[in-house]
Amino acid sequence: MSEPQMDPLISLKGVTKRYGEGAAAFQALRGIDLDIMAGDFVAVMGPSGSGKSTTMNILGCLDVPTTGSFLFKGVHVEGLNRDQRSLLRRRYLGFVFQGFNLLPRTTALENVELPLVYRGEPRKKRHELAMAALDKVGLTDWSHRTPAELSGGQQQRVAIARAIVTHPDVLLADEPTGNLDSQRSIEIMELLTELNQTSGITVLMVTHEAEMADFARTIVQFKDGLVDGIETGHRHRVRTA
Amino acid sequence: MLWTTITLSLREIRRHLLRSFLTVLGVVIGVAAVVTMVTLGNAASRSVQTQVSSLGSNLLTVLPGQGVGRGGGAQLPQPFKVADVDAIRGQIGGVTAVAPQVQSTQTAIRNAANWSVTVNGTTREYLVGQQWALATGRVFTPTEEQAGKSVCIIGDTVKANLYPDTDPVGTDLRVGNVSCDVIGLLAKRGQSGIGGDTDNTVIMPYRTVQRRYTGNQNVQLIMVAVDPRFESGPIQDSIGQLLRERRNIRPGKGDDFSILDTKQIADALGGITGTLTAVVTGIAAISLLVGGIGIMNIMLVSVTERTREIGIRLAIGAVADEVLMQFLVEAVVLSCLGGLIGLALAFVASAGLAIPLKMPFVWEPQINLIAFVISGMIGVIFGYFPARRAAALDPIDALRHE
Numbered sequence: 012m013s014e015p016q017m018d019p020l021i022s023l024k025g026v027t028k029r030y031g032e033g034a035a036a037f038q039a040l041r042g043i044d045l046d047i048m049a050g051d052f053v054a055v056m057g058p059s060g061s062g063k064s065t066t067m068n069i070l071g072c073l074d075v076p077t078t079g080s081f082l083f084k085g086v087h088v089e090g091l092n093r094d095q096r097s098l099l100r101r102r103y104l105g106f107v108f109q110g111f112n113l114l115p116r117t118t119a120l121e122n123v124e125l126p127l128v129y130r131g132e133p134r135k136k137r138h139e140l141a142m143a144a145l146d147k148v149g150l151t152d153w154s155h156r157t158p159a160e161l162s163g164g165q166q167q168r169v170a171i172a173r174a175i176v177t178h179p180d181v182l183l184a185d186e187p188t189g190n191l192d193s194q195r196s197i198e199i200m201e202l203l204t205e206l207n208q209t210s211g212i213t214v215l216m217v218t219h220e221a222e223m224a225d226f227a228r229t230i231v232q233f234k235d236g237l238v239d240g241i242e243t244g245h246r247h248r249v250r251t252a
Numbered sequence: 253m254l255w256t257t258i259t260l261s262l263r264e265i266r267r268h269l270l271r272s273f274l275t276v277l278g279v280v281i282g283v284a285a286v287v288t289m290v291t292l293g294n295a296a297s298r299s300v301q302t303q304v305s306s307l308g309s310n311l312l313t314v315l316p317g318q319g320v321g322r323g324g325g326a327q328l329p330q331p332f333k334v335a336d337v338d339a340i341r342g343q344i345g346g347v348t349a350v351a352p353q354v355q356s357t358q359t360a361i362r363n364a365a366n367w368s369v370t371v372n373g374t375t376r377e378y379l380v381g382q383q384w385a386l387a388t389g390r391v392f393t394p395t396e397e398q399a400g401k402s403v404c405i406i407g408d409t410v411k412a413n414l415y416p417d418t419d420p421v422g423t424d425l426r427v428g429n430v431s432c433d434v435i436g437l438l439a440k441r442g443q444s445g446i447g448g449d450t451d452n453t454v455i456m457p458y459r460t461v462q463r464r465y466t467g468n469q470n471v472q473l474i475m476v477a478v479d480p481r482f483e484s485g486p487i488q489d490s491i492g493q494l495l496r497e498r499r500n501i502r503p504g505k506g507d508d509f510s511i512l513d514t515k516q517i518a519d520a521l522g523g524i525t526g527t528l529t530a531v532v533t534g535i536a537a538i539s540l541l542v543g544g545i546g547i548m549n550i551m552l553v554s555v556t557e558r559t560r561e562i563g564i565r566l567a568i569g570a571v572a573d574e575v576l577m578q579f580l581v582e583a584v585v586l587s588c589l590g591g592l593i594g595l596a597l598a599f600v601a602s603a604g605l606a607i608p609l610k611m612p613f614v615w616e617p618q619i620n621l622i623a624f625v626i627s628g629m630i631g632v633i634f635g636y637f638p639a640r641r642a643a644a645l646d647p648i649d650a651l652r653h654e
Contacts, residue, residue: 070650071567073566073567073648074648093571094571094572094573097566097569097570097571097572098569098571099569100567100568100569101568101569101570102569104569106567106568108651112560112563112564112567112651113564114561114564115561116267121390123566126568126569127254127570129568129569129570129574131295132570173568
């Protein structure tokens with residue numbers, strides 16, 4: 012699907028990240044070089060403190076590198092200010108978190124509509140798009156339930172619907188199955204795989220479970236703030252159903 | 253977007269209904285207090301002014317002395333005599349009525365009932381100048397006036413207290429030590445803004461009052477009614493000149509009498525009520541300030557509580573200004589709702605208080621609008637700091653917040 016000479020969608024070059032100052036400083040990233048092509052499904056793995064979450068924050072435009080460059084669609088994200096990065100997230104990125112992070116006491120539909128509110132979509136269009144997204148995750152019948160009335164797996168599906176409702180280029184998932192049992196985890200992974208294959212969304216996922224990483228096409232291993240290894244053309248796990 | 257933000261904040265307010273109400277209670281009380289004070293204050297000024305002018309327009313009251321504040325004088329100002337009244341009537345043009353007033357407070361007794369009244373000794377011209385009609389009966393005849401007969405005309409309050417069911421005209425009324433024939437009943441005038449009840453009066457010929465009560469020839473006040481076609485200023489000046497001559501005041505020395513005009517009294521009283529209203533309103537406004545601080549306090553709590561939500565919004569792509577607006581709009585909506593409740597309370601309170609205070613209640617759009625705008629501004633001022641704090645949150649930290 013991609014030409015061989017195509018530019019990568021995401022390109023990290025010599026990215027370092029240091030937290031704090033002086034003696035209390037902590038070097039989270041020591042120089043990351045990483046290219047991610049559009050349409051890929053990347054699993055980022057590594058032990059705690061290896062820098063995978065920091066990398067995800069930078070890739071999600073939530074944080075900026077201390078040094079090095081981060082090109083996203085040819086734009087130098089490290090040179091953008093807070094609001095410019097917000098607009099970038101609004102336009103191109105979708106987020107799925109380990110803790111679901113849905114707005115409490117707010118219906119699934121309203122949660123999914125939220126990114127469209129910031130895009131300034133009219134009410135009717137918001138409703139249509141949100142229902143379409145809920146349909147993709149198989150929750151049309153649950154659209155008026157609040158998070159408290161949904162199971163963990165369903166909440167994560169709502170979160171995925173919220174992430175994809177704007178048709179983003181990249182879906183960033185930080186331990187998306189961390190709070191779910193193995194059956195729900197597999198269902199969520201299948202959903203992500205399907206979105207990656209049918210909608211062409213680039214999926215970047217942090218996980219520490221090898222079983223979940225098996226769904227990815229590319230696995231990036233982190234260790235001590237460096238990329239320890241990249242395994243491309245990984246065996247795709249066959250969908251169970 | 254703004255409408256969405258407003259609906260969003262309304263939902264947030266509904267979610268914590270009790271807390272929202274307690275948050276804005278300060279603004280509610282502040283707005284209610286300020287609006288009630290201003291409404292009642294204006295009503296008071298208006299009622300003072302209408303009542304003073306109902307005492308008669310173009311009326312001058314001449315009284316001895318220079319009023320309060322000119323103390324230290326061992327010598328009391330010389331009182332007026334009836335000759336002064338005649339001099340004014342005879343020598344000043346442009347006046348329609350001049351009447352002496354000799355006053356005394358007495359107890360009127362009829363059957364078993366006692367009632368304290370102001371006895372006003374004067375002439376027929378007094379009623380002419382005051383444009384005060386009789387309900388029934390007649391006024392004094394010139395003979396009665398000259399002879400100082402024991403006849404009297406009673407005010408409505410006296411009638412109400414001593415003659416609840418009967419017609420007073422033609423009866424005998426004992427006022428102090430004098431038994432007098434009631435020859436007339438005055439029409440009702442209503443409460444006076446100066447504090448007295450103008451209807452609680454017994455009018456007698458001045459000679460009767462001088463002879464039977466005060467025991468001297470003094471006249472306490474002179475009432476002068478100015479022809480409406482003339483300016484009151486020059487007439488006041490000529491009366492002043494005349495009285496200076498009659499009282500032998502040397503040039504360069506100040507007057508030992510004053511001439512008041514009902515309009516001046518009305519303005520002075522209006523000024524006093526205005527100042528009082530301003531002071532009380534100022535005190536009430538402090539509660540608005542306290543209300544604003546209450547809003548700021550709860551908004552800060554709300555920002556901390558909703559840190560995760562802010563993180564989600566930022567991650568989804570909200571820019572700082574949008575988060576700021578969300579919390580600012582919430583504070584403004586909250587305080588505006590408080591303002592509306594306050595206005596409703598003020599309406600009920602001022603309409604309710606106007607009855608026992610015997611004041612006309614007028615709903616004034618300006619003060620209500622101003623109070624509403626101020627309550628909105630309180631939301632902006634006191635909501636800004638918490639909102640800015642929310643907007644400044646780091647998305648990663650906010651998402652991690654438990």
